[in-house]
Amino acid sequence: MTDDSATAVPSSIDETAALLEREDYLADRRLATVVFLALKMKRPLFLEGEAGVGKTEVAKTLAKALNRPLIRLQCYEGLDVSSAVYEWNYPAQMLEIRLLEASGVRDRERLETDIFAERHLIRRPVLQALGQAGMAAPVFLIDELDRTDEAFEAFLLEVLSDFQVTIPELGTIKAAEPPIVIITTNRTREIHDALKRRCLYHWVDYPDAEQELDIVRRKVPGCSERLAAQVVSYVQKLRGLDLFKNPGVAETIDWATALTELDRIALDPETIADTLCTLLKYQDDIARVQGGEGERLLSEVKAELLAAG
Template sequence: MGQTQEARIPASIDETIALLEAHDYLAGRQLATVLFLALRMQRPLFLEGEAGVGKTEIAKTLARALGRQLIRLQCYEGLDVASAVYEWNYPAQMLDIRLLEAAGVRDRERLEADIFDVRHLIRRPVLQALGRDGAAAPVFLIDELDRTDEAFEAFLLEILSDFQVTIPELGTIKAAEPPIVIITTNRTREIHDALKRRCLYHWVDYPDARQELEIVRRKVPNCDERLSRQVVAYVQKLRTIDLFKSPGVAETIDWATALTELDRLALDPETVADTLGTLLKYQDDIARIQTGEGQRLLSEVKAELLAEG
């Protein structure tokens, strides 16, 4: 698959906004400012916020907009160095040992030098992000860091401070050009201050109604305009009540897409009840909306939109 042409780093906040908007990501000025500064200062950007507000999409959009490769490290509980940074190709190493021994090589140093050669190194996301060999530095997404443990956080400190990693058998590998690092967290636990100090920080909130409506228009262009307005207004109201998990922007887009596939032109109580599974992901939340509160919200939405004209 061909790589898009590399674009230059934006020269201003307004250029940053325009660059993202050209790839259908609508960034507020505060987000564009901190992103612009992260790019110019070559500092990691730490994005915190609820799940589904578009943190991961920022990294994806930036990679497309700049024509850079996106390297994603998806974090999870138990993530270790072998999965995140590198590991050795043991079958290939064992094969080399047998071939060398069959050839009569017994020198220990010669054996070690051969089996711990870079050709036996399996590069995981961290090492891929640091060692680009002349290519433009990638966008390195460390996604949902809060799912890992503090030991892995501590390991990242060297990488985020000096953009380098130490492999005992090979030495220190340092990036010729620092990657563009985006770190996301859903704040299921607090991240240590030592890591945050190495980054610029931004809290990514849910978009307001105007911004979310524009997102739906761009992402679901065949959605009826009246339906789009009702969907956004309904979702905005859902986020004001105490749900186990409020719908994110991704769910808004999914719901608008689903309703369009069903050829709906407006919301009605039956349609809302039948399609809540695209919007809400917990049964207790769905049951609460289906037991009357959803109809109340729909009535409020229609009355407010009618008043707006």
């Protein structure tokens, strides 16, 4: 029995793009296509790209649009099975042993059966994604996989191949319905081909100016049209510089929001200098833009927008 409140997966690429757009995620044709195929083929979707381009947001948007739970595994260096998959509730097991012994149970096999019962199992994200009994398959986000090591990648092969996990004391737990798996990486290191082969792949790039302007309009409705156009044009030009870390779409939205909160209706050198902290996150980048480089970019932005009418 599944959760009837879940929304059915879209039946076409156009429906997929429309589904995402209803939740204010603007996907280009290629991204809408690979999302549609991942849903129809029930294959994991591997999204690669710079930080802040909207990879994680794809999973969040799908969960909301399809009315399914979002289960997120945030990856980090040293992530292991006990943190990602499961562990046993040792205090509860010890209490169980004492209660059984107090009641006169001495049978070793009986003790093992009771203490390794499923009620003592603490489900971590991977197991949660596979064991949603009576619920529609969740969206399972494996975020920033490149932060983990190759040993954890190897463990994920069983999960992504057969959507199952083997627990020595209990046996194999298999998903009744495969979860919708979204894997993201910022490409700080290469992911092994064995894992990629199990997925559909898409590189998520920065949006063009028109698409990014539409995103700002949707995400920051209080931002004036003039300010939004200047913000997007300025950020697009910043990405053409040799910065240590280019601003992503998330930073564009933060900057537009900050400027709106400050009641600004247009960019000027002082405003840019005061608010760069919301756009750039490294001092060397901020220092470069606060100098003549930033004023030059602003002059270009104003000239181009004026020429465009």
